[in-house]
Amino acid sequence: QVQLKESGPGLVQPSQTLSLTCTVSGFSLTSNSVHWVRQPPGKGLEWVGAIWSGGSTDYNSALKSRLSISRDTSKSQVFLKMNSLQTEDTAIYFCTKFSYWYFDFWGPGTMVTVSS
Amino acid sequence: DIQMTQSPASLSASLEEIVTITCQASQDIGNYLSWYQQKPGKSPQLLIHSATSLADGVPSRFSGSRSGTQYSLKINRLQVEDTGIYYCLQHYSAPYTFGAGTKLELK
Numbered sequence: 001q002v003q004l005k006e007s008g009p010g011l012v013q014p015s016q017t018l019s020l021t022c023t024v025s026g027f028s029l030t031s032n033s034v035h036w037v038r039q040p041p042g043k044g045l046e047w048v049g050a051i052w053s054g055g056s057t058d059y060n061s062a063l064k065s066r067l068s069i070s071r072d073t074s075k076s077q078v079f080l081k082m083n084s085l086q087t088e089d090t091a092i093y094f095c096t097k098f099s100y101w102y103f104d105f106w107g108p109g110t111m112v113t114v115s116s
Numbered sequence: 117d118i119q120m121t122q123s124p125a126s127l128s129a130s131l132e133e134i135v136t137i138t139c140q141a142s143q144d145i146g147n148y149l150s151w152y153q154q155k156p157g158k159s160p161q162l163l164i165h166s167a168t169s170l171a172d173g174v175p176s177r178f179s180g181s182r183s184g185t186q187y188s189l190k191i192n193r194l195q196v197e198d199t200g201i202y203y204c205l206q207h208y209s210a211p212y213t214f215g216a217g218t219k220l221e222l223k
Contacts, residue, residue, distance in 0.1 A: 058210035
């Protein structure tokens with residue numbers, strides 16, 4: 001069955017780089033896009049970016065200069081890297097599979113706290 | 117970027133009441149609009165896709181509609197389990213954008 005699972009450091013120091021991994025199963029990264037969505041504590045959902053089935057990427061305009069999304073199809077993993085982290089980047093980070101018309105499967109999310 | 121203006125921000129309604137949440141797109145997005153429900157501590161769950169299509173397993177009291185660039189989510193006969201936060205999402209073009217969310221509580 002389709003599953004996604006985020007993993008990452010939990011705590012990142014300000015100005016440092018965040019690296020997250022989304023490990024997927026039950027579907028192919030070369031046939032489906034995977035997106036990252038984040039949610040600051042007590043706030044709404046924010047679309048972060050995506051890697052499409054062909055390997056191209058799109059990013060949130062406000063995060064574009066700090067963000068990179070890549071993948072390893074042989075390991076069924078999608079990676080998010082965001083540099084120059086600030087306290088405002090503290091959030092739950094979700095990865096989610098997009099099925100042409102909607103996000104159909106989500107990971108449970110991973111909490112990232114930016115703090116010294 | 118396409119902006120999605122969602123209203124109201126919060127809503128308190130009684131059991132069996134009819135509830136409507138709206139999202140206004142800043143430009144034409146066709147039917148590239150979906151609705152999600154999020155419960156505390158959980159990932160969002162799909163309710164409606166393609167503006168008006170009910171997702172599998174979602175109760176029929178949920179429905180979606182479109183009038184131009186305004187999209188609505190309607191809940192007929194509100195139930196206890198319908199409390200949570202509701203979001204619209206446009207996926208007409210990247211960057212995708214969510215509405216700010218509507219927190220639905222029982223009165």
